Amino acid sequence: xxxxxxxxxxPRELRMDWWxxxxxxxxxxxxxxxxGGKIISSYLSTLTLRKxxxxxxxxxxxxxxxxxxxxxxxxLYDYYPFLGSLLGLHKKLMQNIQDLRSxxxxxxxxxxxxxxxxxxxxxxDAYLLKQEQEATKAQTYFNEENLLASVLDLFSAGTETTxxxxxxxxxxxxxxxxxxxxxxxxxxxxxxxxxxPTVEDRKKMPYTDAVIHEIQRFGNILPLxxxxxxxxxxxxRGYLIPKGIEVIPFLTSVLYxxxxxxxxxxxxxxxxxxxxxxxxxxxxxxxxxxxRRACAGESLAKMELFLFxxxxxxxxxxxxxxxxxxxxxxxxxxxxxxxxxxxxxxxxKPNY
Numbered sequence: 001x002x003x004x005x006x007x008x009x010x011p012r013e014l015r016m017d018w019w020x021x022x023x024x025x026x027x028x029x030x031x032x033x034x035x036g037g038k039i040i041s042s043y044l045s046t047l048t049l050r051k052x053x054x055x056x057x058x059x060x061x062x063x064x065x066x067x068x069x070x071x072x073x074x075x076l077y078d079y080y081p082f083l084g085s086l087l088g089l090h091k092k093l094m095q096n097i098q099d100l101r102s103x104x105x106x107x108x109x110x111x112x113x114x115x116x117x118x119x120x121x122x123x124x125d126a127y128l129l130k131q132e133q134e135a136t137k138a139q140t141y142f143n144e145e146n147l148l149a150s151v152l153d154l155f156s157a158g159t160e161t162t163x164x165x166x167x168x169x170x171x172x173x174x175x176x177x178x179x180x181x182x183x184x185x186x187x188x189x190x191x192x193x194x195x196x197p198t199v200e201d202r203k204k205m206p207y208t209d210a211v212i213h214e215i216q217r218f219g220n221i222l223p224l225x226x227x228x229x230x231x232x233x234x235x236x237r238g239y240l241i242p243k244g245i246e247v248i249p250f251l252t253s254v255l256y257x258x259x260x261x262x263x264x265x266x267x268x269x270x271x272x273x274x275x276x277x278x279x280x281x282x283x284x285x286x287x288x289x290x291x292r293r294a295c296a297g298e299s300l301a302k303m304e305l306f307l308f309x310x311x312x313x314x315x316x317x318x319x320x321x322x323x324x325x326x327x328x329x330x331x332x333x334x335x336x337x338x339x340x341x342x343x344x345x346x347x348x349k350p351n352y
Contacts, residue, residue: 260284
């Protein structure tokens with residue numbers, strides 16, 4: 001039998017590596033802490049670097065995003081650099097960024113040595129190919145600095161937001177087991193036992209798709225979105241917003257708008273289903289923002305969320321640990337610019 005190459009690893013296999021270490025060894029459903037960032041970063045590592053990250057390679061960098069204090073530091077420094085510097089929050093942040101840049105730079109140099117234009121296996125390979133194609137141009141965006149910046153964006157933005165959404169998803173499935181059961185029934189209908197979820201399965205699974213979108217809406221993990229700037233003078237409802245003014249959209253005002261959602265403060269997947277049970281996406285759904293400056297990683301995030309969430313519920317049933325009832329589970333987010341669930345424990349019972 002031909003040995004499976006790491007370059008062809010299925011996203012589900014990566015996910016199972018993480019959960020297997022935490023759950024499968026104890027088939028009774030041992031308590032596990034939310035820890036989604038590790039598997040998300042492993043997946044992104046495969047996508048961009050053509051390899052699964054080794055624990056010793058990026059332990060310090062990966063851990064930097066897992067402590068809420070560090071998330072606070074990064075966000076505060078992003079929005080208000082002078083305040084972050086004043087409080088000394090930038091030192092560890094800048095060191096984490098430098099560590100990740102060094103790791104990416106080292107790996108891209110190795111990939112350059114082994115580069116084969118006929119065997120493109122990851123994002124860096126694709127970037128190097130484009131760089132080679134534009135080598136004769138006087139001006140190109142495909143330089144080393146942009147390579148580091150784009151890969152850094154994938155890791156820093158893609159890991160935290162996706163893992164936070166998965167954390168909300170697990171919590172909500174424990175809180176509403178009837179919804180979890182309905183998702184699992186749809187999974188069994190369209191994905192055979194032993195078969196791995198694929199992106200194409202999403203088209204056949206409207207309820208699961210609706211649940212994932214409702215997790216994003218209800219979780220509202222980035223209520224302030226990113227900082228923008230007006231390119232020209234703008235008049236909005238009679239008010240002048242001068243050119244060059246910093247604007248921070250408040251996405252909560254849309255995601256929880258009573259005029260757009262039937263039950264905005266309740267977790268309700270029916271927000272994304274029509275009367276025939278088909279998936280619909282209301283215009284007010286904009287967790288990735290809208291317009292030309294919307295999140296560039298939206299398509300990647302949607303793919304990740306479907307594969308991870310569907311795979312997890314295909315493999316496990318999540319429920320509260322002993323002594324904790326579903327009524328005890330709090331849906332209030334922790335304090336921060338990124339709205340993460342308050343720390344919780346979960347039990348995961350294998351379905352097979």
